[in-house]
Amino acid sequence: TQLLEQSPQFLSIQEGENLTVYCNSSSVFSSLQWYRQEPGEGPVLLVTVVTGGEVKKLKRLTFQFGDARKDSSLHITAAQPGDTGLYLCAGARHIPTFGRGTSLIVHP
Amino acid sequence: GAGVSQSPSNKVTEKGKDVELRCDPISGHTALYWYRQSLGQGLEFLIYFQGNSAPDKSGLPSDRFSAERTGGSVSTLTIQRTQQEDSAVYLCASSSRGGAGYGYTFGSGTRLTVV
Numbered sequence: 001t002q003l004l005e006q007s008p009q010f011l012s013i014q015e016g017e018n019l020t021v022y023c024n025s026s027s028v029f030s031s032l033q034w035y036r037q038e039p040g041e042g043p044v045l046l047v048t049v050v051t052g053g054e055v056k057k058l059k060r061l062t063f064q065f066g067d068a069r070k071d072s073s074l075h076i077t078a079a080q081p082g083d084t085g086l087y088l089c090a091g092a093r094h095i096p097t098f099g100r101g102t103s104l105i106v107h108p
Numbered sequence: 109g110a111g112v113s114q115s116p117s118n119k120v121t122e123k124g125k126d127v128e129l130r131c132d133p134i135s136g137h138t139a140l141y142w143y144r145q146s147l148g149q150g151l152e153f154l155i156y157f158q159g160n161s162a163p164d165k166s167g168l169p170s171d172r173f174s175a176e177r178t179g180g181s182v183s184t185l186t187i188q189r190t191q192q193e194d195s196a197v198y199l200c201a202s203s204s205r206g207g208a209g210y211g212y213t214f215g216s217g218t219r220l221t222v223v
Binding site for chain 2: 033040042043045088096098099100
């Protein structure tokens with residue numbers, strides 16, 4: 001059983017579209033992180049959310065942590081080809097627990 | 109160094125051979141993690157080192173897997189008698205502090221192929 005469920009698993013969109021990916025769990029986390037991974041590279045940290053209900057913005061990316069600290073979402077506005085990659089969420093525990101990721105392709 | 113360095117970047121080995129994968133973390137980072145990433149399976153935790161404490165080996169899939177960290181810096185992951193199911197990307201990450209909520213810096217990984 002995967003502790004963190006990410007959806008959708010795959011997403012293929014055109015440049016300029018908006019999208020949202022989700023990270024859900026039945027467990028409460030003290031914080032949650034989002035990473036982006038490009039082919040042949042390791043994941044790169046995008047953001048850490050800590051407080052229930054918290055919203056953080058990173059340019060065209062908006063991250064939200066659920067009120068109960070069990071889920072999170074990542075919204076990308078006007079997606080660009082450079083946003084292509086695998087988006088991973090990680091729940092903070094003694095050992096970080098990762099979801100399986102959402103693979104995003106943005107076509108020019 | 110400026111980032112986490114892993115070597116080799118690619119390794120092809122014959123089934124039954126032993127392999128060693130190296131991770132050079134960011135200088136001063138006390139926490140070091142090894143993960144394995146297979147297609148469609150996400151990141152699977154293998155082992156965690158924190159300072160001089162005994163490592164958390166709870167994620168190692170079998171006794172063929174072992175890891176050590178010398179002098180609180182460089183770590184080596186060893187896989188003995190490799191099997192085809194060991195084929196994956198092995199990722200190392202370090203953090204200035206272990207535990208929840210701290211950002212982790214990953215290396216680019218070692219892609220292991222067992223033929």
